Structures are given as structure tokens and as C-alpha cells.
Amino acid sequence: MLTLTCPCCGISACETELAPGGEAHLKRFGPGSPDADFESYLFLRQNSRGVHFERWRHAMGCGKWFLAARDTATLEVFGTYSAQTTEPPADIIAAIRAKRPDWSPA
């Protein structure tokens, strides 16, 4: 069973307590943007087999959104971090690099 530590309240929560929210760090586009940008924001996804950054909500706990770095091929969790960021923080990148030396950010 998937267990993630909520960075907002510090509780180590199992997945029945959490709600998945899809890929993290999407670039959002507003009214007036070209169709291709809307398509990439709304539908196109990295869907990587391996390192994946994603949104989660501690739905049955503190209710806050947070982000997680996880390996979709092994279910290994590299770490969780605040949702108030547009890219993964340095310590998360370092944790991934330590375990996946040949990984490079997309």
C-alpha cells in the first residue's frame, strides 16, 4: 500500500487517506491562449515510466494539497514537498539522483 508523508501536517498517510490529483508542475494557460497550449495543459501528459512528479491531497486528514516524487515502475517514493512551488526543490532532485543516477528531468 502506498504511504506518503504529508508535508503540511507531517502525518504519514496511507493511500486510502489520500486523493490523487494527477501530474504536477503543469504550465497553465488562460483565455486567449492558442489551442495547442490548451491541449498540452488540459490533456497531454508526461505519463513517464519511472520518476513522476504528482499532486496529492490529504483528503481524509488536513485537507491540504501537496506534491510527491515517485517511481511509477517500482512504486518507490523519493519524497513529498509543498505545492507552493513551480518546480521540484533541490533536496528532492538530490534524493532522486542518489537513487537514479542516469535520470534527467524532462
Add this chain to the structure above:
Amino acid sequence: MRRYSAFAIAREALRHHTGWERAWRSPEPKPRYDVIIVGAGGHGLATAYYLGKNHGIRNVAVIEKGWLGGGNTGRNTTIIRSNYLQDPSAAIYEKARSLYETLSQDLNYNVMFSPRGVMMLAQTEHEIRGYQRTAHANALQGVDTTFISPSRVKELCPIINIDGPRYPVLGALWQPRGGTARHDAVAWGYARACSDMGMDILQQTEVTGVRREGGRVVGVDTTRGPIDCGKLGIVVAGHSGVMAERAGFRLPIESVALQALVSEPIKPVMDVVVMANTVHGYMSQSDKGEMVIGGGADGYNNYTQRGSFHHVEETVRALVETFPMISRLKMLRWWGGIVDMTGDRSPILSKTPVEGIFVNCGWGTGGFKAIPGSGWAMAELMAKGHSPLTEGFSLDRFREGRFVDESVAAGVAH
């Protein structure tokens, strides 16, 4: 290829079964094929088969990284139905269902198609209205479905508890011509027929790269060396995103785990397929007597072919409420498959930004039922560049907002 027949069984019985041929060849790869299909699951093999049968294109290779039919083709709950809402869906799923009716004769391979009827229970007022709407839409599309009463549900499937305390059965959408088939046999039958047409099925061969020149595909790199091709079909379900990345484009797809399980075998207790979408579970009985059970998909990206235990628990809990007599059955096997989900829960059969590359993916939680129709349509698309069956399912629809919304028909249960 020697045909399978009653005579063949008698002949082999007399000579101690020494004369059976291998069902398909395992050849060395040729340097070039007119068409390469990546993925030897049901959809890939069916695409190859109809390329040869309907369009005369027989210099074809089907490349598979594992073994034939070892992905979702061998992991589904074998349900066949075509009671979708939108016209493009009805056309392709009904094409598939009607091809299943004569598939055993067509392939000379018994796929054990059993049109036992598929029932989708309505357990809320909203579901009644939704399924009545589907029944009306199906009537206009020429798909044979009706909305039936709770007493008829009980008559068709006596083991259902129609007076459940929380979700009583209020009616059902009934498709008498739906049913089940033997999933492995579908893959094996297509593989045998493809091999017989001279096509090469390359198992244990992984495509590691896609070679392009001037925006056009020219071949693939594989673990058994490079192979040239004229056209490339990517039919790899859950791994579509991985293959698309190798070919240089992105897809509107997310891969998640969907699980199923079977119980220990028991005597015949139900001869229809029952789906209960409000409580998230569906069940049928296999020819061996096992109850074949499926439920909801996980919500997060996953490539491990195993899912979360709590989803199985929820599915079984819901089905025990609906079918109290299964409460003491033991579970025999439990497995997961990686399904490729699109935003509108409809498939993608389309050209791609790279000339000569076609994709057939996004069947999500319900691809098995569509195998013959999907192969038929994909073959036409690859041979002619267009097909009436794939028009609604192009990649452009996400950019242009022309969705084929089937989240009600396909969102959870299959």
C-alpha cells in the same frame, strides 16, 4: 497451416497426437517490412490480420517485447458489449461485437464466444434515466439493447439480491447479444491466422527506438537489431506514452492499474454478465466455474501491473451486497493490468505528428470487447489513410474539443 476440425481431432487421436503443428512460426526478423506493428496483444494482432485479409498487405511484422497476449489481452474480464452512448463508439464497438459472432469460423480457431447477455444494473434514479437514454440512443444506432424491470433482472439472474438495503436494483440496461469470449484464444487465433498469411510475429523483441528521417518514420531499433519499415503502428496500450516518447510526440494518456480476480470454481450459478456501476463491481461465471470479478481502477499513475488492495476490498464488498451467496467463496487468483486512460474515456485511432506512424491506444478499462473492430478500423486507416470507423477518434479531437464522452459507459466498470 492444417485446419482444425472434428476430422483433425479424429486423425490425431489415431496417431497419438504427433501431427499437430505449431500454431505460429517464430522467425528471424527480416531487414525490412512494409508495415511494423508494435505490440502483439489482441489489438495489434487484429490490426495485422485485417491488413492482410482486407487490404492484401502481408509483408508485416508484429513485434512484442514479452510474450504474445501477455499484457491486457490476458488480464481482462473478457466481457463483450456495445451499449455505448455516442455514435462513433456505437459504430466501432458494434462492429467488434458483430465480428466476434463469426470470429471462430473466420479464424478457424475456437474463441468460445458466448453471447450470454450483459446486464448493467440501475441502482439509483440517475442511473435509470441514464440507461433509458442509452437504450434510446442504441435503438437509433441499431444496437439491440432494452431497459428491463427489476423482476426481469431477477428472472435472468436469480442470485441477485434486488432488495438491497442501500442500493436496491431498480432496473437494468440489457444487451442480450453481449457476452464473453476466451481472451487468450482471441490472441492465439489472430496470431495463427497472421502467421499463416506469412506475417512474422517477433516475441521477446523490444522496440528501443523509432528511426525518423525528415519527419517520416523509416524503421525501428529493436533488441534484435534495426528493422526498416514503410509504416509503423503503435498498439501498446499502457505503454503508449513510453513508445510515443521514443517516436518524439506526447499523447493525452495516463497509465493506471486496473485489477481483477477470480474465485474458486463452483457449479453454474449465473449465465449472464452483471455489471453494477454505482457500487463498482461486475461479475460473470467462466466455463470452468470461477466467478470472474472486476472493479475500479486506481487513481494514480502506475506501471507495475499490480494495484491497491483496498480497491479489491471495495469491489468484493459491493458484490457481496449484490450477490449474498458469494460471501463465503475463496479467492483463487488476483492480478492487475496497466490501462491507458484518455480524458474522454474513448480510444485514439489516429495518424500522428510523425508521417507513417499510426497509434491505436486509449482503450482504457474496456479494450477486449473492441479487438476485432479496432483491428478492422486500424487496418483500414493504415492501408488507406482514412476509415469511417476511426473518424471520431483522431488525436486532434483533444485540441479541437470534439470529445467522444463515454465516461458514463466506460468510466469505471467493464
